Amino acid sequence: MTLTTPTSSHRHFPPVGSTQMASANPIDAAIRRPWHGHWIGVEPDPDASMLGLGATAPRQGFSRTLFRRVFHVDAVPGVAPSRLLADSRYVLFVNGTQVGRGPVRSQPRRARFDAYDLAPYLRAGLNTVTAIVTYYGEPNAFWQPAAAAGALGTDANLVFEADLGGGFLISNESWRVLRPEAWTVFPKNHLDGVPVDRVDARAIPEGWHLPDFDDTSWAAATVLHAEHIGGLARSQPPSDPYGALLERGIGALGGEAKHPISTRAASVPAVETENADRPTTLVLSSLEGGDGSDLPVAFPFSCTTSPDSWTHLVLDFGRIVAGYMTLELTAPAGTELDFHFREYPHDPASPDAATAPGGGMRYVARGRDDRYEALELNGLRYMHVLIRPRPGSTEPTELTVDRLFVRESTYQWAGDAFFESDDHELNTLYKAGRRTVQLNSFDAFTDCPTREQRSWVGDGVVHQLVHLTTNHDWALARAYVRLGDSPRPDGILPMSVGGDIEAGHGYTIPDWSLHWIHGVHNLFRYTDDHTLIAASLPTVERILRWYADYVDEHCTISDVPEWNLVDWSSVFSSGRSSILTALWARALREFAEISEYLGNAGSARWATELWERARVGYEAFWDEERGTYVDHIVNGQRRPAASQAAGASAIVSGLAPRERWNRIVEVITDPAQVVVRSWIGGADGGYDLVKMQEQARGIQRIDWDVHQEVVRAEPFFSYVVHDAVALAGRTDRLLMIMRSWTEFLHDGYDTFGECWGWGTPVHGWSATPTKDLVQHVLGVSPAEPGFRSVRIAPRLGTIRTLKASVPSPAGPITIDIVDERILIDSPLAIVLELEGIPSQRLAAGRHELTLPGRSQGD
Template sequence: MKETTWKAGWIWGGNDESPRNEWRCFRSSFDVTRETAADAVLRISADSRYVAYVNGVRIGRGPVRSWPEEQFFDTYSIGHLLRSEGKNTIAVLVLHFGVTNFYYLRGRGGLLAEISSGGNVLAATDPSWKTAKLKGQDSSSPRMSCQQGFAEIIDARELEEDWIEPGYNDSLWEQAAAVAEVGEGPWTSLIPRDIPFLTEEKLYPSRIESLQKVKPPVYTAAIDLRNAMVPASKEHANPIQYMGYIATTLSLAEAGKVTVGIMQSRGEKLWINGQRIEKSYGIDPERYYEAELEAGDHFLLLDITQGDHGGAYHLAIHSELKFSLQSPDSAGETPWLLVGPFDDAEYIDTRENKQIDRNEPHYIQAAGAASLEELASVQSWIRPLAAAYYTDQDVFGSNVWRPVAERYALPPSLNACLTATEQYGVIPQFRDGDTELVIDLGKQRTGFFGFKIEAPAGTVVDVYGLEYMKNDFRQHTFGLDNTFRYICREGRQQYESPVRRGFRYAVVTIRGTAGPVKLHEVYMVQSTYPVVEAGTFQSSDPLLNDIWAISQHTTRNCMEDTFVDCPSYEQTYWVGDSRNEALVNYYVFGELDIVKRCLRLVPGSKDRSPLYMDQVPSGWTSVIPNWTFFWVLATMEYVEHTGDKAFAAEMWPHVRFTLEHYLTHVNADGLLEMRGWNLLDWAPIDQPNEGIVTHQNLFLVKTLRQAALMAESAGQASEGKPLKERASRLAQAINVHLWDQERDAYLDCIHADGRRSDIYSMQTQVVALLSGVAEGDRQDKLESYLIEPPASFVQIGSPFMSFFYYEALEAMGRVPRMLDDIRRNYGLMVDNDATTCWEMYPNFKENRANADLLTRSHCHAWSAGPAYFLGRTVLGVKRIGDGWNKVLIEPDPCDLTWARGAVPLPNGGTIEVDWSIGDEGMAIRVSAPEDIELEVKWPEALTGKVSIVRTKKLPL
């Protein structure tokens, strides 16, 4: 239900309606009586994110991610925080991104807040509110990634922490400006929050992993080349390419060696004084260039022509000699000049074939210039790099490249900071270096990192979050600046970052201190969707128990205000991923509102693409057809899971809309043929961006059939009948055109030029079985491949694809084969100390760049399938009626001797199963609500005893 009655209006401050990375404070004071305080509520929303305080007490963060046309707002009961004597104060910190990313579309800065009680408005945003930019926050801090907002640099010497308190003097603050009434501006409608507030659970680390003396490079920098070179790119999150250079003057006091390091290399070319410098060492994406230089000034020209989706460009310069950098024209805010772009191109997605013109004559003329004068022919393309896009406080670069790193024994007293006590650990100091602590949180976590510290003013605390370490190997988060810098004021202080991050290891480096530093506390405020761990699983195999546990923990870590792919690199709601994540959630947590919210967000992309986008709400207008198909499947699975036919009726028009648009891409042979990101798996299968992709056609068959069933549930059977007929015709076309008689398999694709693929993959055969397209002898042949995959076929490359493989194996009754695969692939994760499931398997060069890189993301919810399948197959709990009104208990013990666990039900309660095998056969105990019809089916060749316990409903 949409909210329409507001007396508040949207407000903002400062001179820029959408400033880049600005943290802005707002305050207002009001009076209440004892009567009006009791029922007071706050309604609030902001662009982009807020942290709200009442009388100095933090009450919440928000809002949930929204399409700007459907802005969500939050409601809090705040009466318990108000006082009838004296002024009450509401204070709000608004974090405005000022750039579009994968979970936010750039609008404008804004705050909307209203406190009311019994119909009386006590406070409402209007020009009487006071506002100021948060002192000490550096807006030039690096972009975290193309998917996210910004890392942070905070100088606590400038912070005024009491600005949230009632007694703070805000007389020097400016008056807020009214920017829009409700229903105006980017936020054309307001919708009440549709899920509970996320958790805020303070957790402490398990141990300090190591202590090192370190030194960073002499000079580091992080540059937003994307927005600097192509300023309009801040309005969208589509990939771009641009052609150009950056240049600086390096001045050396004496002759010697200088090294230039690039921490996110994209194939740069470096010239110093017109001489091309070849890479000296480094494994991509790290590249290091060494040069012996004379004393004096040297002109550095770096070709940064590249594709750029966003994020920071990290570079560093190091020498044992004294040097400085300055802009070659001596006039810029930063040491660098931009040269270009000579050509640039925007992509709606990365599958497009647009190319920049590398033969552009001015670009060629500028290459290898030895001085600013030699760039005279391209003078009109030269401009200073603005300070907004540049910082020389690069925490990420200082962690990736450490010219000095020496390990020392860890003093036991340091562990005192790992608990909530008054004890503290004194940080060891080095006369000629910084002190680095690696702190293990014990598990992958997601939320807000904080610490309490006592230090001299100016002490720098750098924090860098890592997901994986082993011995001396650190898996740096290339593509993600998972860092922040805090510069201490004098004395004891606490800082808790308001920026969400995910990691297991916190690399905390103390730099530049002038005296003793005491670390009192380190913690993570874990913030996830509030769940009850209603689902359980245990068995006679400890490995399977561990695998179930990491699958459950992965799912929880990836439940925020939507399902997200991972809590570190992206925090993005990928539509296709969430289909499998929802099924896992049904078996481990049983949450429904988050699933409905995710499903409802997808049609909001229809004005950007009628084929619906693959991640929402997002500024990247990208389509993966399979992800849209998985959304349809997930919608129907939700209807079947809950029995909610009203939801089917709500969603059916959106399903029909996008499928009708997909069917316009069917060619004369009856096959889906289109340009798109035709993805299914991270493996070298043949899935070109144009042409006829077999797995895509197969999933469309399954989707059309499920859509027809949804139409029936929605009371629109006649509208679904044509889709069912189209599914049959498409299945026939697939069998005619995409089956290879000689190979006895479905080929991967037919390319846009008509060439038939010579690649055959397990992925395609799995989907042919799941879709029901393979029948008769073909079905038998493909089922044999699932048991003994042909060596010449491309093998499965991700746990995401394994989910579909396990679905096919379960349908075949091949549960032992499924358990073998789970033990092998997920056992590798457990053997490598995983506490969550990996994004990829390390079985293809596409998946790992070197022997230590086991996967990209070490916490990825599309990989948590074992928690679903162990509950369905080993425990044997399966829904056979809509809304779980009828349930089949069909355990498959395989090689296990016992298993027990619980599966949550959509209407509350659980089904509990406890089975064991002994000398007298199998004993099965089932506990289930009295209104559920149960059917128990014995495993093959086993009999025994069944006991059923019925739980009663509470009286209404």
Template sequence: MAFKQLFFGGFIMILLACQSSPEDRSAAFPLEGSAIGGSWKADWITAQDSLPEKNAWIAYRQSFINKNITDSVKLRIAVDSKYWLYLNGELVVFEGGLKRGPTPEDTYYDEVDLTGKLKQGQNTLAILVWYFGKEGMSHKSSGRAALIAELWQGNRLVTQTDTGWKAIPHPAYASESAGPQPNWRLPESNIVFDARKDIPNWELPNFDDTDWPSAKTIGKAGSEPWNNLVKRPIPFWKDYGYRAYENNLSFPFMSTGDTLSCKLPHNAQVTPYLKVRAAPGHRITMLTDHYQGGSAYNMRSEYITGDGEQAYESLGWINGEMMYYVIPKGVEVLDLQFRETGYNTEFLGSFECDDVFYNRLWQKALRTLYVTMRDNYMDCPDRERAQWWGDEVLESGEAFYALDRKSDLLVRKGILELMYWQRADSTIFSPLPTGNWDKELPGQMLASVGYYGFWNYYWHTGDLETLRKIYDPVKNYMGVWKVKSDGTVMLREGGWTWGDWGKNKDVPLLMNTQYYMALKGQQLMAEALGKATEAETLKAKMKTFKVAFNKTFWQHDHYRSRDYKGKTDDRSQGLAVVAGLADPDKFEAIYHTLQTQMHASPYMEKYILEALFQMGYADFALHRMKKRFEKMVEHPEMTTLWEGWGIGAEGFGGGTTNHAWSGGGLTLLSQYVAGIYPTDPGYETFQIRPQLGFLKNVQATVPSIRGKIRVTIQQDDTFRMSITVPQETTATVFIPSKYKKIEQNGRETPATLYGEYFKIEVASGEHVFKAR
């Protein structure tokens, strides 16, 4: 059995030794699904006994009589911050609730479908609530630990939170742990559970709660500090259930003071489970290899044993490739397992080719994407869990090619949150929801509202209604930016003038390229919404800006701002191309620049590689992709991609090894190599325009909103392509012009020459093309 002693820079020694309120914009920008005041009958309730200021756990119970088991049953429930729901002793929601908030003031609520789950006669609801009580980069604390809930059967209110409920602080959960504490970015605290103080079976219907005090009411729905209640816009988590670890541990095992190393199948969001036999008072610690992911301390769990045989699952998720259990001497380990949970989406997209490197890159990008999805898209699941919008722009692009369409709801949630948090001066900032951050990163904000952000969401989904909701706030934000006398944009410092990790950043040039892409996104939104006059005005502004940009920044063979003295900034050259600021007569010079300059982080590298594909240099794009990402892709133990090009000191910003922005290669392989991309909003029409470069075989599936698009391509002396076109869509197929005599489904077919391709339009169905 693979047990070994591990030392986390002195941390294990410690363990063993101690075994600015933005303006409310809801009136001008109505919240979806909000339930204000009188539409709820329930009260906010909490425990009578005093609670700790942070990291409080409260147990609630209520029994009620039900006479009708045929009607639909819905439970509406809101908490700050998380809850676990039992009905008649059965766990029906594992970690409900979303981190606050949809606006700086308001709170999300869940609607739980309990149809068919009630019994005739007496039923019992038991709810465990975890109140963070801390601000974080992904959570705005209300400052009050509370619950509100009401159960509806059809149009009849069955029960609601009031003084008839029972509530106590759960005595087994300690509010404080020994250091180290999770870093300031996380609202979650370490979880310490003392089984000697547990309330066995408190969630079961026959539990005697006579001695429990009644709950205390502390407000009506719609009251401060929770304010408007906004319906959860994303699914409940997917629960994969308990699973054994990958390294075939054998039990029982008597610890001699061991750290047990348990291998997870991949970097995942998990809650650890144990079953042991022990005397009271032994402290078992659970943490992952990502406990210091990104150099900062993250969450850990501790369990203090009761007497005899006992089982425990720590409810706050942590992530990593390995789970470690620090087991004191004399504790007999009977079983160790884990529960993986995550965003409820399916991995429906795929990409495979004849070079295993790109297959690994695609799969590692997918794993990185999934472990950075939950309440919100996040930069990393360990150090921050924060919705940085530079990261989300890339993540959302990947999701369109890799995941089912439930993933679109998480992007939409992020879009609405970003604009609902817009400040009175029209600036926007991320990450949010947040209680301890208010700095605008101008470049990331331009990316969010721009062509690759909001517009790309619409282009892949066809969701015009969301564009309609956010257009005016976007317009207001764009109005914050001013143009200088030379026609280029005036640099705004914001809260943090961050362009990218790494060296040789030409920040004025970066901001100008991103500003143009934001203008492009706004212009396209105006056009899609039928705002013809605004669209034409913006188009003219873009034309003028492009002339000024090239006059100011083009230096014969590369782009550079006047006062910048560093090496040529590769990221800015790529952004100029993908923005549409660089015309084809500059492509060759930019291509030569990108052969020698490599300064961007993995975040900005995506745009450089995309520029190479757009300029027609597919071979070099693939070569550069491999050169840049090879170290992390070929790492034998890590299943996700990194924040920087190396680990720790070799990386950037603390160097997490599961960072969302490194997965842009997934999008590029599906969109450019396989060639699949919508040509109308929501894939009403799309193209298959492959750029295989030196690859010989490619297979790809894209789970579009219209259905699965499948492509198989083989190229050598002959060219073969098989495609699946979903119902009620039309595809334009591009075949390299070096191939002649094109056959479609066994018959020679006419094709139109289009640059270096022949193009053919096809209707829905299965199609096979051959050319020599």
């Protein structure tokens, strides 16, 4: 099976501004008409589906189904609009060429379809449209099952239509379907989010995606209906359980082929283990006593493997990459390749051994035309490949791995935003943060591409800010708010959405909802998307009211249940919590500002009154002797533990009087006082399972001087810390603490890791230095809601030269600074705030000015 890289026929969404396309666009018109296609799939068990109230078919386990339709085109039209949706995931082909993958993750009742122009793939005469549809059966990191309605929502199904000019091609009973026994899935590790496949290429019909393939042995597709008392046997969207199908809302994913920078090979003894074991288990078992990578090789790579001696390859891609593993192989039928994907070099003694990603797959060779692109996306730096002869073989096997690479597939950056200064370290941090976020920008913002790929509601606020400050396409920044807007019945958000955690309806991280509210406020500042913002406000208010149930007699937040994470650092949130109170207060102010702007004075007044009352009670957390706020009060006693999180959240919420801000920043950024501690991470570089178990039992061990030392925020909550430092006007301290992110950039890794000294090496929540360089150092941010004008307030420290471009709804804002000269070119009106002089208002356009106090050569 040949899977070629998708072209640009996917419907792309315009950058930054309006999400509407011109009405004359035929693709745009096509996606707004009523659906012609029907839901189709494999015929369900006739005894399992029956009309009635709430009757459903049993849910199918993991499976992959092939869908196929041959059709004739007299003449290729100039444009051939199409749209489709599949449950759970699809890969679409026309005449054997891959058109696209999807759909984007969503809640099942808010499913989103994809639109394509098929014209570039068509030819006069016979054509085929084919699809591989994966049904996961069980929820995973990026998919949650629908509430079934008869057979819909219980198995692989597809709805498709295309306007070919002379008529519609639609999904109906004229399609053919086959469920080959080519794919199975291995049991998942509880930390892993990505399915681990076994694919037997011998069971994939050769040429099935081409027009002349004989599909007469395949079954006719079955038109599927919503089967319940109110479903009225509807087979076309909108139908239960997927609702009114929504537009995709974001652009296409893409990327380049990434090849290893080095590959090493070794012969390893065969391992006695069951063939059904996970590929990772088998690969690692074969490496006991050493990593075995002792001979550099290149592709194409030929080798001989035998029943007693297998071949082991280690590919190093030089950096973290994320996409689809692509293999081209010349080998006898039945030859097995086990893949294991890693973030770090293999070390059995490493503290991450217990929690390292278990991603991988197994490929069984067809014996001819072995070309395969993985159906699941993985992130990795190191790829281990264990090559074994066909099980039962008694003779050596000669084979050649012709090509082996990763086709990256991430959300693409639009425009040419950049940050270049005479400070190489800061330039590197800017690029590293952008790369980190891009490796966590897929159909949604994810925590990491290597282990989970879950969309955590709190994490995404940092990703969103990096997109808003460096990417001219803000569609994914908007999608973050839409996807997260999925409250539980009590009003609070799940900690992760669009996947297994939301589907499980379990406990949540309540403060993640408060960061999501900050994401709504970010859109309010950067965009004029009042429709999305207004639609989000009821959920914002429900979250704030959820917290109001935990307001104590002091008007502060106390004794909040569930998992009050705040950060991976060792902060205290039990009893009366200063941090939760401050995050809630920040959200109250943001809600009040938006409500007032949109004309909802009553809601604004309600939120402001709560904030005012919290401000009075919050004073109890102030430690005058230390000059900062403590974490919590328990049984009426102020506890001494203080953290960066407590001090910073006091500033960003406005609860701390302005005259205290500088003093707080001095304390919480003092290298002599700040210590790194985590309830979860170990000093040896890995997750500390003992600490995790102790915390679950209510044990939080203090191993620092709580009277003198301040616990440093981990990279995630540092976005709040950096905002606080900037608000206090302390650019000197901001640049100092920002530089510590350089510790992540070593040995080829060019991304920011999860935590200080441990965790994954590419974690999107850690990318705050990139947005800080734009918002706080270059000083570019919206001057008013909707980004109708721009605030430019450079705070450069020791930087002498700086040239940068920043996205805005009206186009790029460019700034060029050389010593005392600053050149600004802005499509928006400017509020210029230079140090030491009153702010100035400038018209849109090009301006050259002098920076005060910066003579050349200072």
